Amino acid sequence: MLYRTAGQFKTSYTADQALFPIRQDAYLLGIILIFAWVVFPLTASEFTFQTLLIPILIYSLAAMGLNILTGYAGQLSLGTAAFMGVGAYACYKMVTIMPWMNPVVAILLSGVFSAGVGVAFGIPSLRIKGFYLAIATLAAQFFLVWLFEKWAWLYNYNASGAIQVPNLKMFGVYIAGPQADSMIQYFVVLGIVTLLTLLCINLTRGNLGRTWKATRDMDIAAELIGINLMKSKLTAFMVSSYVVGVAGALFVFMWRGAAEPNLFDIPLSFRILFIAIIGGLGSIMGNYLGAILIVGLPVMLNTLPQTLGIPISSAMVEHLNIMIIGSLIIFFLIIEPHGLARLWALIREKLIIWPFPY
């Protein structure tokens, strides 16, 4: 009953092409946005901001970037973390070289650098396909992390080899660094993530999105109907790396506060790949669902034994966590290989015709 679509007619192509052709979806989104912008900030504790809200948003954004490349354009990448690193280091260099720069502008610009690096490492995709390409992206992963470590200029010749986020102000308020308030940071992250999500939705439903999907589904046919594969693949690498780079800058500047090169190592790449796949390849919303699961679950598992009063060492909890996440990945792949987004789509389809399916 909730999802009754009868009586909603479209009278123009504009209406049919609207973001949410079904009214109920728009309501649902409205509720989510109210929660994100009003309810959470009013009720969340410092702990919730730091362990759930902020990381879920940042991971969603990174997964969305990867999803554009892998889910929409069909180019499997295992080097996401390294491109996040490029974004983070670029942002760090910008704010230390030009301290007067508006930090949000710096974060948004840092994606430009990762986009450039992404295009460079995307060039092999013109010749290499499938798993071979996935391994090729590992070249980016290992090479860039090595570079973060060896190129001392990147971390301003720090003795520690790590980057420390300085205190940064915007409009007189600290938004990054040790003095920044979690709620402010949450709003900055939420703003940027909302903006980029909107842009990504537009790109994926428009002409470029169709170009990417055509490349993914059948590249030979795509070329024969007039798609320049090189352009299609490289724009996918560019847009994807841009989003991933911004996510990387947010990751360090709005959440971690500091970063060493090995933070951007391969486990981070895999975590983001899990989010994209469990959420659903070729879906924007799926990234959020995946991030909620992958980020939220360990937090839950960590707090569960304490609340239940089970005496268990924290190392044990961590190992159990890894095991459980591994099994959950397999479990979700078995019940719905197309991810949580597909699961939701099926439920929604059922709801629309419920209770009279025939």
Next chain:
Amino acid sequence: MKDLKGYVTADGRQIGGVLMEMRNITLKFGGVVAIKDISFDVREGEVRAIIGPNGAGKSSMLNIISGFYTPSEGEVWYKGEKRPPMKPYEVARQGVARTFQNIALFEGMTVLDNIMTGRLTHMNAGLVSQAMWWGKARDEEIANREKVEEVIDFLEIQNIRKTPVGRLPYGLKKRVELARALAAEPSILLLDEPMAGMNVEEKEDMSRFILDVNDEFGTTIALIEHDMGVVMDISDRVVVMDYGKKIGDGTPDEVRNNQDVIDAYLGVQH
């Protein structure tokens, strides 16, 4: 032969000058010669068929026209100019659209999106405009959607617009593929076995669509087909190929009475 005036068909349609011409095309794969020294032309507004038994080199010929294969020897002339070596997507952007023998639709997309990909060559809004869904990108999206809806009406597939292509039956997939090619408003439409694997009813439907396309939009059509009967009914001129060579070229009646063609199709007594 090289006159630019064209001719008038039996049913009174005016056929124009030469639109595309293949000159002495030879295609080799390593040592295998797939096509040997074939020349023929396609005139504006006509339905031109290439027929022949299995392995005659028909598909290879179509692939040369659409730029997927580069001929080992010979020239392709298009709209009065010799075509330089180019990528398939550039050929498509010059107004050559095609369908495929083994349906090549984008399975992960809806029917509407698939047909919209046919309009890609007509859309050129920039990245920023597309990301904002504003200005040029939005106007293009709506204008091209209207074009696509015309094609959808024409081919009578309104009710499956939003269905993912993967769920469609074979016959409908063929029709969607035709729709995608038509949406491009091509100067020349290449059909690779449009009736393969269809039952009689579907074949009749498809023949009707092909003739209607030619009639209403004046689209030049070059098609490959196995089914002699259908081909003879709908095409204006026919090229017959066998073992990579051209053995006949002319109106359906001329071809039907050509001794070489009869030998190739019915076999020769030795």
Next chain:
Amino acid sequence: MLNDIFVAPFVDMFAAPDFLMQVLWEGLVSGILYALIALGFVLIYRSSRIFNFAQGIMVVFAALTLVGLHAMGVPAWICILLTLGVMFVLAVVIERVVLRPLVGQPDIILFMATIGITLFLIGLGEIIFGGENKVMITEELGIPTGSVLLEPFGGLLILEQKDITAVIVAALLVVGLLIFLNKTRMGRAIRALGDDHQAALSVGISLQTIWVLVWFIAGIIALVTGIAWGARAGVSFALEVIAYKALPVLMLGGLESITGAIIGGLMIGMLEKLFEIYWGQPLLGGNTETWFAFVLALIVLLFRPQGLFGERIIERV
């Protein structure tokens, strides 16, 4: 600068040929281990189209089990048998729990599932055996630990006996595997499966049995690799990292070629060592082994997309 890149390294090589030989030998030994891991990948990929990311953790898991059992007081040789038993059980469980429900899914899904297996095994391994570094029971297994000194060109070349053993055992393993694949009924079935799933099924080959078998063989290979590498560098989860090195080997040699895996492995092992010693350390600050193999494979593939041993692919519509 140009001198440092193009001249000086070669001058160094000729000035001290014994050192060069030492470097090549070290590279060869690593290369053999890369090749072994790559071989595990190839076997599984050929028979089931699964890109098995868990091969690396299987190496760790096998080595940990072996050492762990020995620490419990089990005699070394029985440990080996028991570990093989564990690897067999692992193969059966993976086939039943993971592979069977996922038959026919897209490649990327199966690939993700093997990453799931990897995480599961890391967690399990840490819980059972603990995360600290352990010593491989080299002597208990009867592997000699001395070294052989050679004096080519009046210099000095040191060959560790355990490395020599590793090379010999690896070679025997490869020969045994080739005989198995080419001469036995089961072996031929595995190869048939790689060529055509449907056809193999239609002549009465049981998919399930073969998958268990293939994963078990991959487990045996993992154990051998684990022992050999563990003897050199100790047993810890850091071993998993060497499994990544098998990936560029696969790129070079092709996902389906056994010969490719062996030659690719040896090539990468030796070239990365050479590059590190003669170019990486003096010019780039060292530690280039983390990425060199990948970049090398990438460059080769740009010029030969089908890899070194693959056949040229003709695309059709």
